[in-house]
Amino acid sequence: MNNKKYNNFICQIINEDLNKNKNLSLRTRFPPEPNGHLHIGHAKSICLNFELAHLYNGKCNLRFDDTNPLKENIKYINSIKYDISWLGYKWNGSVRYSSDYFFKLYQYAKQLIYKGLAYVDNLTKEQIREYRGTLNTPGINSPYRNRTIEENIKLFKKMKNGEYAEGEACLRAKIDMSSSSIIMRDPVLYRIRFMPHHQTKNIWCIYPTYDFAHCLSDSLEKITHSLCTLEFQENKFLYNWILYNTNVEYHPKQYEFSRLNLEFSILSKRKLKILIDQNIIQGWNDPRIPTISGLRRKGYTASAIKYFCQKIGITKQNTLIEYSLLEHCIRKELNQTAIRSMAILEPIKITLYNLDENHKEIFVVPNHPNNPDMGTHEIIFTNIIYIERSDFKEKYETGYKRLSIGKEIRLRYAYIIQATKIEKDEFNNIINITCYCDTTSLGKKPKNKKNPAVIHWISIHNTLPVEFRLYDQLFDIKNPEQQKNFLSYINPKSLIKKHGFIEKTLATMIQQYIFNQNNQLCFQFERIGYFCIDYIDSQKNYLVFNRTVNLRDLWNLKKNKNTNN
Template sequence: MTSESKPAHFLQNIIREDLAEGRVSQVVTRFPPEPNGYLHIGHAKSICLNFGLAQEFGGSCNLRFDDTNPAKEEEEYVEAIKRDVSWLGYQWNGEVKYTSDYFDQLYEWALHLIREGKAYVCHLTPEEARQYRGTLTEPGTNSPYRDRSVEENLALFEQMKNGEFAEGECSLRAKIDMAAPNINLRDPVIYRIKKMAHHQTGDKWCIYPSYDFAHGQSDAIEGISHSICTLEFEDHKPLYDWFLDNLPVPSHPRQYEFARLNLNYTVVSKRKLKQLVDEGYVDGWDDPRMPTLSGQRRRGVPPAAIRNFCEMIGVTRSDSVVDVGMLEYCIRDELDKTAPRAMCVLEPLKVTLRNYPEGREEVLSAPGHPVRDDLPARELPFTRTLYIEKEDFREEANKKYKRLVLGKKVRLRNAYVIQAEEVVKNEAGEIVEVICSVDLDTLGKDPADGVKPKGVIHWVSADKHVECEVRLYDRLFSDPNPDAGGKNFLDSVNPDSLKVLEGCKAEIGLATAAAGISYQFERNGYFCRDSEYGSAEKPVFNRTIGLRDSWAKEQNK
């Protein structure tokens, strides 16, 4: 089913109705990440949704960093997030925005709440505040500082701003209802003291607004028409609206919630992903095993595959866990259509063609892609000595084995038919070379005697090829629910998630392969040149994904 024929999801229906009824004249959405880590596959759904809705309805989408907590935020994360959004194929409206751009205005609105008797400075310690807050079944208790006068609160808040209190000594709280069934309305903290520099504002502030206070007001300043959040913010919606209703904001956005993306065999908590990085389980945020967008990019996943995946899973309000196999299907489907073809021998076995003249070299031709006509043909040097995969030769085999067998014939892909005649073994009895004959009358056709070869195998010239390292990446976790039910997710890290193969041999054209461009290594899977490791003389290729779902096959044995 195409996206044009798919039924509209509930957010599309809401926007269409808002436009038709005149409640909004222009759709303005936003993607508001906190710069405390790298974006992951779960964020991709929100990016595609917010930017996609803006595009669909002729509106715009802002990129705004929710930078209200300098203790966890870094400029590195800001730059990484901008790269990821651009890589997915989206362009934000105007300049990048920051909640910190509005700190002066937010401070003035905090003063407004104090003057209206709707905010107060509270000297309860964090632990005392938790005790006074109550539980989900029992109401909270008013703070003993709740009835301070407006004048006293203004003076105390000024002292907070001037750095006259220690961190945790006091906070500014909204005065709402300590008996509210929704615990988020029980006098939430709207300003807290953090005596540290901010990556955007430097040392100007030592008090910072809470997310709940800053988010809705930032939306209002930017004229956001539809503030689209994941379902965990549903209980915060009454507070979102309370602030907008009680402040002189220039607009009143509406918040709508959708189900976040949950994938099996995956962890998408930034805190847990950071733990994997900090404790050395992976090689950084962009490790190709990570579900981060930078990791997926380094692994060779095309952005179109992620966009197609987000389109396929749809938008609902029902939480569910999506099978990661759906994402892998989208990756294979996109790469099959777009990835250039090449040959690479991962575990080389030497083949000598005894009847091929020494010193002779031919340049054979192979298609760049079976369908795409914009890719030029590849030139393949053909010489007396070649490499094939070790697993593509056996001395003896049953009829189901369709590769090279002693005394039998096989076709070299895009080349000749060869026949294995004898083997050379080392002192340990291991086969180190296969002596073959080549039928030079079989290029592009069956042998003249009418005998068909049993199969087709890939190869590279032993004289002209690229020495490379290949990294076989697999799923990072072996448990479909690695962090469910109180489990320690680190116990589910897959010990076989990375296998490094040295001494691989790739066709000569891959010497100029660009980092991030995926190729189909014929019969082996999809691979791309790594952006961090390797050299011009010895590139490193990462496996993006196999040609088939070998994981499911293993699990069903």
């Protein structure tokens, strides 16, 4: 991104820093915790950190905040690395881990003890929370707060050697239990976890907290601008306190920006995991949730996600972003790149009675109406075809521009037809519509008549049965993140499955993309929406298509309406 497209208050800060120090070499980092898949909010942070490094000829580290082995997993590390690479970014040097610095962090913790600024506490987790106080009442000192330096060093070593049970002891900073900032009321720096670590195995049984490890890791990596979201604004006090009171050579600076909040969506990894554990969604890559893997499976491209992050910008004000803007970004791209073809989601049979049963025509149609370089493909026209069930009404209604008894309609790329009669089954369901085909109307306007509306179709001899998955918002309310009982607002129609047809003549083109999540093949099924192949559930003999987005651009419609007003 160039400077004009990527300009925000953080850029202004960096520009001022560069004016003060011409030799400053920008270094940012993206520090995810490997306890789940990345989501669209992480994409915003990824774009910010990596794009700033690129813009200012700096470097961006990838560092996993792996300080809690209870929740972390190597599979999440691999998925995060994949997502970042898929977005098109390359981190500086090797992947880094907070666990790379565990020995140094342990030494820094002992420094605080020797300075009388940390102590081993034997209060339980519940007691620590109780002693901490509230926003309106000051905290109470722990009865273990005034242990001697020698005693604390001895007890901290016992913690390290595994001589305490989990929860029996922890290391806390000695700051101020009456501080107006609750986070400064003797925060925990180390806790005991008897759990193998994915990097350090069983070397350690004590692990630093995020707040202790994060700032010191930034310092060790000489991060110039430590960027985080606004919920960490209060943590900055502790961030700076730790750096000031340990013997680190380098002091990074923390800057906060607004997190991404998206309509009808949950971004909390804890809540996403609840959805998975309760089988409400399939997993971290379910297309109904805005994880990067879910969006990718739904047909979103890396460029569309990055364009969305650019559109929403970087500010200090939390806002709820319209989901229609995210859809607008992928729709704008797919409008240029998606192959046009026809598909039938709910088939109803049409018999063209004046055509011979052996009648067969081949039409060559464009893959994109405005881009001849995308080539063409063939469609087959015969006396029996399928149309969408919703494109027919037995009785004509004013304003209905589809097929009705006695009314004409044009078949896309083909002829004008007129419905004459219908056939129903024993349950009164229409199973066949008999129509007249005007064989003189190919490519011609009807004389002395208005052009009839156009509908899509597929010949019975050109059908490939497939499954269509129509995705909608997972929640019925705009901001489920704010609801304590968010599970009560699940949209029961967030996934609707249809079994219909696509053009069989596209099969050869499709086969090479079935299992390829890196190079998705996207279609605009005319009049229906944009779809991609589900590379997880599709098989060679059974294709599944996920709807990426429908055709109607609600964000643009609202934008134009506001402009006109």
